[in-house]
Amino acid sequence: MFRNREEIKEIQLHRLKDLVKRLYERVPFYRQKLDAIGFTPDKLKSLEDLRHLPFTTKQDLRDNYPFGLFAVSQEEIVRIHASSGTTGKPTVVGYTRNDIDLWSELMARSMRNAGVTSRDIIHNAYGYGLFTGGLGFHYGAEKLGATVVPVSGGNSKRQLMLMEDFGATVLTCTPSYALHLAEEMEEQGISRDRLKLRLGIFGAEPWSEELRTKIEEKLKIKAIDVYGLSEILGPGVAMECQEQKGLHINEDHFLPEIIDPDTGEVLPYGEKGELVITTLTKEGIPLLRYRTRDITALYPEPCACGNGLIRMDRVTGRSDDMLIIRGVNVFPSQIETVLLSLGYTEPHYMIVVDKKGALDQLEVWVELSEQFFSDEIKKLEQWEKKVEGELFTVLGINAKVRLVEPRSIPRSEGKAKRIWDRRELK
Numbered sequence: 538m539f540r541n542r543e544e545i546k547e548i549q550l551h552r553l554k555d556l557v558k559r560l561y562e563r564v565p566f567y568r569q570k571l572d573a574i575g576f577t578p579d580k581l582k583s584l585e586d587l588r589h590l591p592f593t594t595k596q597d598l599r600d601n602y603p604f605g606l607f608a609v610s611q612e613e614i615v616r617i618h619a620s621s622g623t624t625g626k627p628t629v630v631g632y633t634r635n636d637i638d639l640w641s642e643l644m645a646r647s648m649r650n651a652g653v654t655s656r657d658i659i660h661n662a663y664g665y666g667l668f669t670g671g672l673g674f675h676y677g678a679e680k681l682g683a684t685v686v687p688v689s690g691g692n693s694k695r696q697l698m699l700m701e702d703f704g705a706t707v708l709t710c711t712p713s714y715a716l717h718l719a720e721e722m723e724e725q726g727i728s729r730d731r732l733k734l735r736l737g738i739f740g741a742e743p744w745s746e747e748l749r750t751k752i753e754e755k756l757k758i759k760a761i762d763v764y765g766l767s768e769i770l771g772p773g774v775a776m777e778c779q780e781q782k783g784l785h786i787n788e789d790h791f792l793p794e795i796i797d798p799d800t801g802e803v804l805p806y807g808e809k810g811e812l813v814i815t816t817l818t819k820e821g822i823p824l825l826r827y828r829t830r831d832i833t834a835l836y837p838e839p840c841a842c843g844n845g846l847i848r849m850d851r852v853t854g855r856s857d858d859m860l861i862i863r864g865v866n867v868f869p870s871q872i873e874t875v876l877l878s879l880g881y882t883e884p885h886y887m888i889v890v891d892k893k894g895a896l897d898q899l900e901v902w903v904e905l906s907e908q909f910f911s912d913e914i915k916k917l918e919q920w921e922k923k924v925e926g927e928l929f930t931v932l933g934i935n936a937k938v939r940l941v942e943p944r945s946i947p948r949s950e951g952k953a954k955r956i957w958d959r960r961e962l963k
Contacts, residue, residue, distance in 0.1 A: 541845065542837060548789050550584050552817035557581050557590075560825055563608045566601055567825060587792070587815065588803045592826045598628040598768060606822050607631050614821055619667045620767040627667070630767055631821035637676070639818060640770055643787050644677020647776035650785060650844060651761045652736055653707055655682030660700050660734075662710035662718075663741070665689045669771030670741055674709045677773065683707075690714065693721045704733045708758070712739040712748055713953035716884060719755035720944075734758050740765065740772060742952045743852050743870050747877030749781075751884050762851050768827060769814050775849055780841050783848030790818045793847065794826070795835050798856040809834045811856050812849065830855045832868070860890060860956070862897045862934055869955045872936075875927045876903055885946045891959045899936040901928065907943045 558578040560567035570591045571577065580586070598606060603626075607614065615634050619627035632640070653659070659678045663670030671689055678685040686703055688696055690710070696718060700708070708715060715737055722729065734756060740763035749760045764784050765772035774791050775784035786793050791814050795804045798811040812829045833850045840848060854868035869888055877884050883904040891898045903924070905917075921938045928936045947954075 645680035660705035
């Protein structure tokens with residue numbers, strides 16, 4: 538693995554030059570964008586020149602639906618994935634044979650760095666299909682030589698039976714589903730000692746350090762964060778190592794930047810902002826400066842594991858998921874951190890935003906832990922006030938807290954849905 542940043546930068550520049558040339562020659566959309574600013578591939582001399590090139594957005598993929606941004610002929614595409622948007626058409630990505638091989642190799646590289654070995658049995662509960670999660674882990678596990686159980690999502694009782702019977706040692710799914718499986722174990726009276734799990738790799742949704750602690754306590758595993766998105770490749774863009782101090786980006790293939798989401802200005806290492814990724818080696822649908830909308834920061838300092846690849850913070854939210862309440866920016870991860878740091882409540886919550894007259898109202902519904910649900914009303918009211926006070930300290934605005942019965946907030950087998958914005962309905 539790379540240990541010298543100069544070596545990495547040399548590889549990045551060589552591949553960036555090739556990428557810009559390919560985009561200019563093969564994708565009319567990019568040729569028009571580059572011509573509009575008077576930039577031709579021969580003008581790219583250093584990595585610093587990247588900041589002068591145009592961004593690509595999810596809307597650009599939608600506008601060119603379905604295959605307008607492909608850089609190869611249809612005959613060279615062997616796989617198509619798509620991410621489901623909340624409205625309109627999905628964003629479509631295509632893979633060549635080389636893209637699939639690269640994806641498998643990067644997943645294997647990342648999983649190996651996270652502590653997975655060829656002796657592991659991987660219970661893969663990410664969804665299979667157009668979503669990239671399931672197949673990304675599947676191919677990576679096989680490339681690594683591990684045994685993979687392609688169980689996908691749903692039917693949690695069956696999942697637990699298979700995990701026990703097959704002796705799964707690694708669990709891969711969303712963090713919210715991992716928590717749901719832990720609850721199912723408790724309900725069914727399944728002792729943790731009956732499972733051989735030692736490691737979990739969780740992603741596809743923002744999650745806090747406090748939620749990691751909950752999952753590790755309940756499942757008695759080490760919980761590893763993974764990052765990826767369909768438009769870039771899928772899972773395998775970045776993953777934590779055993780140190781759990783940032784996700785190593787496979788930056789020899791994905792060139793990362795952090796920008797101010799409002800101005801587009803490139804920010805220095807260590808500053809939090811929006812992650813932008815340029816795909817250096819992708820063939821099917823290479824992307825230039827793709828705005829992920831994910832909020833994080835980058836750190837180039839060496840990791841204790843010896844891996845020299847740059848690290849990113851865990852994603853704390855998305856710039857387009859950020860709520861603006863009475864002029865204040867609010868991320869769901871901030872609320873989750875408060876709730877889980879206080880105890881007493883379960884890590885299942887719903888953020889409800891409404892409007893009363895001209896003012897936005899923020900309400901947080903949070904499940905009580907089973908052992909506290911029978912407490913007297915006065916004590917519960919005191920706890921609500923305590924949580925409201927902590928939220929005000931962190932957010933700077935008032936939020937009404939409503940404690941609800943255990944298991945009354947809907948569970949999700951995929952990405953957890955945390956926000957109900959009722960302002961849009963009025």
